[in-house]
Every structure is written in C-alpha cells, then in structure tokens.
Amino acid sequence: MVSSLAVDITPSSKAFKLFFNHEQIRTMSRVKRRTTHPPYWHVLKNNQRDDEKISSDNLRFVREVIQDKYKNKSPIKGSDLGIEKTEWDPKTKRSGVIARNIGMQHMWEKDGKKIICTVLQVLDNHVIRYVPPEEYANSVIGAKMFKNRKPLGCLVVGAEATNPDRFTRQYCSLFNEVGLLPKKRLARFIVTPNAALPPCTPLTAGHFVIGQAVDVYGKTIDYGFQGVVKRWGFKGGPASHGATKFHRRGGTIGTGRDKARVWPGQKMPGHMGSERRFNRGLKIVRINMKYNIVYVKGTVPGPTNSIVQIFDTILPRRKFTEAPPHPTYFPPEDGTLPQEDIWDSSLHVFGSPSISV
Amino acid sequence: MAIVEHLASLLRKPIETSDEAGERSVSTQKTGDESGNTVIVAPPEFRFMYPEFLPDPAPETRNRLREKLERMDMLQRRSVIEIPEFYTGSIMAVTVADANSPNKFARFVGICIQRGGSGLRAWFILRNVVDKQGVEILYEMYCPLIQKIEVLRLERRLDESLLYLRDALPEYSTFPLNMEQERRLNNSVVPINPIKVKLRPRPWLERWERQNLQGVEDLNLPQRFYDKAEKVAKPWEKYDLMLHYRKTIPAEEQEKIFAEVHSQLQQQELKRKLRRRRGFDNEQ
Numbered sequence: 092m093v094s095s096l097a098v099d100i101t102p103s104s105k106a107f108k109l110f111f112n113h114e115q116i117r118t119m120s121r122v123k124r125r126t127t128h129p130p131y132w133h134v135l136k137n138n139q140r141d142d143e144k145i146s147s148d149n150l151r152f153v154r155e156v157i158q159d160k161y162k163n164k165s166p167i168k169g170s171d172l173g174i175e176k177t178e179w180d181p182k183t184k185r186s187g188v189i190a191r192n193i194g195m196q197h198m199w200e201k202d203g204k205k206i207i208c209t210v211l212q213v214l215d216n217h218v219i220r221y222v223p224p225e226e227y228a229n230s231v232i233g234a235k236m237f238k239n240r241k242p243l244g245c246l247v248v249g250a251e252a253t254n255p256d257r258f259t260r261q262y263c264s265l266f267n268e269v270g271l272l273p274k275k276r277l278a279r280f281i282v283t284p285n286a287a288l289p290p291c292t293p294l295t296a297g298h299f300v301i302g303q304a305v306d307v308y309g310k311t312i313d314y315g316f317q318g319v320v321k322r323w324g325f326k327g328g329p330a331s332h333g334a335t336k337f338h339r340r341g342g343t344i345g346t347g348r349d350k351a352r353v354w355p356g357q358k359m360p361g362h363m364g365s366e367r368r369f370n371r372g373l374k375i376v377r378i379n380m381k382y383n384i385v386y387v388k389g390t391v392p393g394p395t396n397s398i399v400q401i402f403d404t405i406l407p408r409r410k411f412t413e414a415p416p417h418p419t420y421f422p423p424e425d426g427t428l429p430q431e432d433i434w435d436s437s438l439h440v441f442g443s444p445s446i447s448v
Numbered sequence: 449m450a451i452v453e454h455l456a457s458l459l460r461k462p463i464e465t466s467d468e469a470g471e472r473s474v475s476t477q478k479t480g481d482e483s484g485n486t487v488i489v490a491p492p493e494f495r496f497m498y499p500e501f502l503p504d505p506a507p508e509t510r511n512r513l514r515e516k517l518e519r520m521d522m523l524q525r526r527s528v529i530e531i532p533e534f535y536t537g538s539i540m541a542v543t544v545a546d547a548n549s550p551n552k553f554a555r556f557v558g559i560c561i562q563r564g565g566s567g568l569r570a571w572f573i574l575r576n577v578v579d580k581q582g583v584e585i586l587y588e589m590y591c592p593l594i595q596k597i598e599v600l601r602l603e604r605r606l607d608e609s610l611l612y613l614r615d616a617l618p619e620y621s622t623f624p625l626n627m628e629q630e631r632r633l634n635n636s637v638v639p640i641n642p643i644k645v646k647l648r649p650r651p652w653l654e655r656w657e658r659q660n661l662q663g664v665e666d667l668n669l670p671q672r673f674y675d676k677a678e679k680v681a682k683p684w685e686k687y688d689l690m691l692h693y694r695k696t697i698p699a700e701e702q703e704k705i706f707a708e709v710h711s712q713l714q715q716q717e718l719k720r721k722l723r724r725r726r727g728f729d730n731e732q
Binding site: 193194196197199203205210212379382384394395396439440441442443444445446447448 | 508510511514517518522525527528529546547552553567568569588590591592593
C-alpha cells in the first residue's frame with residue numbers, strides 16, 4: 092500500500108524511475124498516528140470547578156439526593172427486558188464488553204506445558220443506548236464507516252459507576268434516560284440489529300464462551316519520549332573503540348542524491364506508545380462467574396490496571412460455529428447459580444491431581 | 449478407632465501439636481478487634497515459611513483482586529501436593545513427571561541455592577554435583593508436573609543466596625542422590641548452618657568480594673580488590689528506609705494476606721498428619 096504523494100508516479104513519468112529505484116517504500120508517512128483530545132461532539136466530562144467549601148449538612152443532603160435519584164433497582168431478569176427472541180446466525184455481530192486488565196497469571200495445560208494468561212476483570216457494564224442502523228449511518232463516524240456498506244447498529248455501553256459529583260451536568264444527563272449512576276467509561280460496539288440490547292442490560296463475564304477466540308482492544312503502554320534505539324530498534328553505535336558521542340543515535344537520515352531531502356516517515360526519536368492496538372484471536376481459557384473474571388491466553392495491549400475492550404473475534408477461522416449466549420448471557424430464572432469457575436478442557440485444574448506423563 | 453477420634457477432635461481445636469517436620473509451634477493467636485470479636489491472626493513466622501504468598505511489591509503491577517484469586521489457586525494446588533517449608537541451604541528432593549525417563553518420573557536431590565518469584569510463579573533452584581558435573585535445576589513450585597517435594601534436611605545458611613557454590617570446591621555442593629530424610633532435632637527452631645565455604649581460585653563468575661558474603665571463607669585477594677569494592681559499595685543503602693519500604697509489602701498487608709490463607713493452610717496440614725498417622729497405623 093503506497094501512500095499518496097504529490098508526485099506523479101505513473102510508469103510513464105520521470106519520477107517513476109526515481110521513486111521505484113529506492114528500496115524502501117514509505118508507507119504510513121502522512122498518517123496521523125494518534126489524537127489525544129476527544130472529538131468535538133463529546134460533552135465536557137470531568138467536573139471543572141474546585142472543591143467548594145460545602146458544609147457537612149449540605150453535603151449529607153446532596154448525598155441523600157443522589158441516593159434517592161439512583162435508588163437500587165431489582166436485578167434485571169432476561170424476561171423483563173422485552174428482548175424479542177432473535178435468532179443467531181453466523182453473520183451476527185454481538186456486543187463487546189469493557190474490562191480491566193488486572194494482571195497476568197501462569198496456568199498449565201494438561202500435558203504440563205506452561206501458558207501465560209492475562210486476567211481481565213469484566214467491570215459493571217450496562218447498556219446505555221442503542222442507536223439503530225439508519226440513525227447511526229447519519230452520524231459523523233457512522234457515515235465514514237458505512238460509506239459503501241450496509242449500515243449496522245451501535246450499542247453504547249458504560250462501565251464503572253461513580254459518584255455524579257465528579258462529572259459535569261451535561262455528562263450526567265447522558266445517563267438520565269436509563270436512570271443509572273454515571274459511568275466513568277463509555278464505549279461503542281457495532282452490532283447487527285438482531286443483537287441489539289435494550290438500555291440497562293447488564294453485561295457480565297458469562298457473555299463469553301469457554302474456548303472462544305476474542306479480540307482485545309487497548310492502548311499500548313506509554314513509554315513517553317523515546318530514542319531511536321528503543322522506539323525503532325536501531326542498533327546505535329559501538330560502545331567503545333573510540334566512538335565519539337555516537338552510542339544511541341540514529342546515524343544517517345537520507346542519501347543526498349535521490350529526492351535530496353528527508354523523506355516523510357523517517358524514523359526518529361519521538362513519543363512512543365499510547366497507541367490503539369488490537370490483539371486478535373486470543374483464546375478464553377477460564378471464566379470465573381463469581382468475580383466476573385475472564386482469563387485469556389496470551390497478552391493484551393496496555394499496562395496492568397488499564398481498561399480494554401473485548402470483542403468476539405473477526406478472524407474468519409476462529410469465529411463461532413455454534414450459537415453463543417445471544418444477544419447476551421442472563422443468569423437462569425429459576426435461581427440456580429451458574430458454575431462458579433469454568434475451565435477450558437485443555438487446562439489443568441489446580442485442585443486436580445498432579446500430571447503424570 | 450480411638451486414635452482416629454482423637455485426631456478428629458484435634459481438627460476442631462486450635463493446633464497445639466509440634467511433632468512433624470515442617471511445623472513449628474504454630475499457635476493461632478486470637479486477638480480482639482474493636483467490636484470485641486476474636487480475629488484470627490497468622491503467626492509472624494508465616495512470612496518466612498510461605499514467602500511466595502506475598503505479591504511482588506512493584507506498584508505498577510499490583511492488583512488486590514488478582515492477587516486474591518492467585519492465592520486461591522495456590523491453596524488449591526497445595527491441597528493436592530505438600531509443598532513443605534524450606535529455605536536456601538535446605539537439601540531437598542523433587543520428583544517430576546518426565547516423559548523421557550525410564551519409569552516416567554525423575555527424582556533430583558540437591559541443595560536449594562536460591563528461591564524467588566511470587567504467587568504461582570514461585571521457583572527455587574536445586575544444585576548438586578553428579579559424576580563430577582555440577583547440575584542446577586530450576587523448579588516452579590506450583591507446576592502440576594511435580595509429584596513430590598521432600599525436604600531431606602531443613603536448615604538455613606548464613607546467606608540468602610548460595611550462588612557462590614558455583615565457584616566453591618565441589619564437595620560443598622555434593623549430596624548423595626539416595627539421601628534419606630533426616631529427623632529434626634528441634635521442631636521450633638530452624639538451625640542455621642554456620643559453615644564457611646572454601647572457594648576455588650579465581651576467575652569467578654561474580655565478584656564475591658563486593659557482596660558481603662557471610663558463608664565463605666576469607667577470600668585472600670590482593671588489597672586492590674577490596675579497595676575497589678569499597679569505592680563501588682553503597683553503604684548508605686542500609687539507612688535508606690524508603691528503599692526497603694519499596695522492596696517489601698507493608699506489615700499490615702502481610703497480616704491481612706496471611707490471615708486469609710492461614711486457616712486453609714492449617715486445615716491442609718492437619719489432614720496430611722491424619723493421613724500419615726493412618727498410614728503408619730495401617731502398616732502396623
């Protein structure tokens with residue numbers, strides 16, 4: 092994929108020879124790597140005012156008001172929500188889930204091989220809103236996404252309920268319709284209309300199936316401003332043998348003949364990390380229903396205690412062949428508790444006898 | 449039957465026996481909290497007996513929930529296999545399932561020269577000299593391939609890490625592979641072996657003169673080595689409270705952690721003792 096340049100590079104042009112004599116093809120040279128500010132249509136989220144000097148009586152009153160407003164509702168059962176019994180088909184896209192990467196743990200397979208698993212804690216996810224396909228295709232992002240494709244719906248899911256004091260009124264108003272405590276984290280999941288969920292639906296670890304493959308989206312570890320050796324893997328210079336001030340530098344940045352300038356995309360020191368990345372096709376090896384924990388085989392972008400999003404995989408050979416909990420998992424109505432700790436069949440359960448080969 | 453009943457009644461009472469190896473006078477200290485309810489507190493020796501239950505102190509990777517789940521998994525594994533108390537300097541035998549061995553199990557005897565890791569990653573290294581060849585094997589304590597861990601001689605040395613045995617004369621690392629378990633003379637105290645090991649002549653793998661080793665004989669090096677060691681030394685580190693604080697888990701958290709696992713570990717110990725006694729009685 093060659094990036095678009097201002098030069099005419101059709102085979103008939105002079106520039107073609109100059110361009111294609113070069114061994115390197117500079118891709119991704121004019122693509123902006125990341126934005127750190129939120130989009131313009133986002134409302135201001137965090138409370139900007141300083142801590143007001145509020146008397147303890149008034150503080151108590153404010154807390155009572157908050158409690159009254161967000162009084163505990165009874166747990167939502169599957170039958171109450173009025174989801175039309177939709178059928179699952181292989182082209183269905185289910186909702187994803189917001190989780191926190193709480194660390195890594197070793198597990199062992201039945202033949203004694205050690206695997207490293209990432210522990211993901213599925214936070215208190217609730218569906219905030221469903222945007223049907225026609226409406227979503229008219230939005231800014233939706234128009235870009237579905238330019239020449241059939242539009243899909245969008246589920247807005249929130250996680251980590253917090254005290255409304257920390258947020259602005261405009262942000263809290265996003266949750267007024269559903270009557271939930273404002274969530275610290277919001278995410279959008281693209282779903283097919285048959286996997287739509289009504290607002291206030293909880294999403295838990297049971298949404299996933301043991302042995303399925305998932306894609307995990309996260310922002311990579313932020314390394315800050317890094318030099319060329321760490322950022323791009325350059326070899327630098329010799330540590331001794333008379334090298335004067337040339338140990339971790341980049342060296343030459345151009346030839347001087349062709350193009351006679353530094354090419355865009357030249358690898359140099361700069362900010363490293365904090366990039367959006369997907370790790371695809373990670374297998375779920377264990378689910379803990381009591382603590383809402385999902386153990387995923389492999390690593391996940393981002394540092395420990397960072398927020399990630401988990402989706403059903405898009406890799407074609409590892410997609411679902413049988414129906415998963417569609418559109419999401421609901422605990423059984425007759426009150427029977429689900430199995431607390433579910434292990435993949437290939438894994439050695441810790442309470443079982445030692446492996447003998 | 450009377451013996452079984454007696455031992456079953458032990459399960460109901462707090463432990464007061466001090467009999468078998470691996471159990472020093474483990475007393476359940478019952479302290480009261482503010483509401484007057486008794487709170488079970490694990491004895492302070494637990495942080496030496498079970499150091500892998502304490503998490504890695506680096507704050508970037510800490511998460512209380514994951515540590516708790518990991519401890520639950522560790523206890524599950526410990527319910528299947530006995531992982532005894534040991535220290536660097538103890539002589540141990542480990543039996544591992546091995547597909548390439550003739551009887552499918554491989555047993556190795558050696559002295560523990562180093563232990564580390566926290567949680568399910570806990571490991572220890574055993575060293576021995578077999579056919580004049582020094583052999584070291586790193587075992588992961590919670591690996592399910594391990595069938596049995598025996599402590600043949602429970603003792604400590606003057607140093608926390610015995611890596612200098614690699615540069616010592618081979619007789620200090622040689623232990624018979626058919627060594628039998630030795631009886632402990634005193635169950636309440638783990639003896640410290642004050643042996644001073646003789647090193648081979650230089651070159652060495654590390655600069656032992658810079659490491660303040662207590663368990664080696666006088667190194668007899670030219671003075672310039674000791675001068676350089678002094679230059680490079682950081683004597684202020686022993687006064688650096690924050691450095692030590694960052695390397696350890698605070699005492700209050702340690703108490704909480706061990707209080708959580710204490711009762712389960714005690715129960716497992718009792719069950720093992722019962723099984724051992726029953727086995728002994730059946731043999732008789």
